[in-house]
Amino acid sequence: MTELPADQGAQALDVPQPHVKTRRNRDVLIALAAFVVLALLPMVFSSKFLLDFVIRCAAYGLFATSLNLLIGYTGLTSFGHGMFFGLGAYGFGLMMQKTGVSVPVAFVATLAITFVTALVIGAICVRLKEIYFAFVTLAFQMLIHSTILSWVSLTGGDQGLRGGIPRPPFWGIDLSNHLHLYVTSCALLVIGLFLMHQIAQSPFGYTLRMIRDNATRASFIGIDVWRAKLTIFVLAALFASTGGVIMALFVSGAYPEFAYWTISGEGIFINMLGGVTTFLGPMVGTVLLLILNDTVTRLTEYHGLVLGIVILFFAIGLRKGLMDFVIEWYAQRRDRRGK
């Protein structure tokens, strides 16, 4: 289940030190290149629809990739990860509407709120075994959702945060300008993915893989399993929350659906679509789901039915996500050539 077994795994380990630096530099280059390509996209295709699509990909992609840090890397299947997406959207939206602080301050404050919330919820949840962990995270999601619904004076209840989110310009960036919002979302996406990839490839990332494979054995080589799980739970929450901030800026509001359990469900669905054994699987899954969502909603009213069939196809037909499939196919082809 290690990611990229084909070209990155074992062989690269033979010559550690000089290699390690090049790998980091290569990642920086890839991230920069990805950002430049995304940022130049509007010059080639100026369609608002495309830019909107990329912004939504940034929001959901950060969320889904962070969920994969839990599911794919650590073996923690959270059914409630969407609560941090909702928390990000509401935290940021409220901060901007009620306090009049600048955008960067509101962003950092939102991450701080998420940090504390995730720490408390994580401390309760990560001790629990599989299905209990899944359901207690789901329970916390429901709790946050119903708090949002019932605290009408603060959150607007089922109407959501309305009246738009003010966004005073900062550092020469004006987020009420659609292009600025687009480029900022791309930057957040690329930085977020870069950081999460660094986490996955760090010594801590391998600690997570050990916990996923055999938590008992991990504790017998001196790893504090509970602490490691809590750490990744909180880190993943921060990235999910960032996704929520992008979403709040995109729709200029926050709605209870952002914190509903279906968001968590979509996150898991995205991971099934794209696959959890590669780092970029969830990103691919995000693009697939959003395309599916957009086309299916336009073509038919039986939107849920079609998505259900697609899930069944991936779960029962392929038994893996698209990226897992591609990687496996590629490895097989390479092996055949090698012979």
Place this chain on the structure above:
Amino acid sequence: MLEIRSLSKSFGGVKATDNVTLDFADGSLTAVIGPNGAGKSTFFNLITGALTPDAGQILLNGVDLAGRTPPEIVRHGIGRAFQVASIFPSLTVQETMLAAVCADQRKASVLHRRFPLAETRDRAEHAMELLGLASKRNRTAATLSHGDQKLLDIALALVLDPKVLLLDEPTAGMGTEERWRMIDKVRELWEKQKITVVFIEHDMDIVFKIAPEIVVLCYGRILATGAPDAIRRNEAVIEAYLGTEHHAGAAV
């Protein structure tokens, strides 16, 4: 010096470990034998923190480790391998070793550097050489043979440089020839590393040939301790244990 003092553990009515007092001298090699369900694994589980003792002390160089968690106990220098090989199926042999050294150097939660850390390489390499796994470094653990998985499990304990190494049936599930190869390896490791080794073993031929010290457990109690010759002649042992399985051999 590992000193066990009045160690006890019950499961419901079953006394799995019953008032056990034992010393393991530094650098000793001891075999623990006993019929199925005698409490051998439980004894190891208590020492390594997998189970919390009901009573008693576990003193390693004078420090009481009873009731501490597995990570704490490992860091004090008691490593173990399991009756059923306990490994990380999706990691390669080399990744397993590197990650273990990382944990031992308290770098398991480092976020800003890339795995593997250069300073973990020599120790990982050494452990792979010691157990003859170097040529299989790039194999994922799940694809290894049963015997190699047992070796990897032992390597995982050994790479942490323990003072005391507890091996729960290193030869479990092996054929005769493979058993001997494994037990020679254990003896070789003991001689090279100069650490305290305690191993559980069912095969009497192996035990009497290899172990300078033997502990016999039965129903959670110590039935006898001593050198192979003394154990072989011990009435209670013949009665309770050898009598059932090795009667013919013992009579000769």
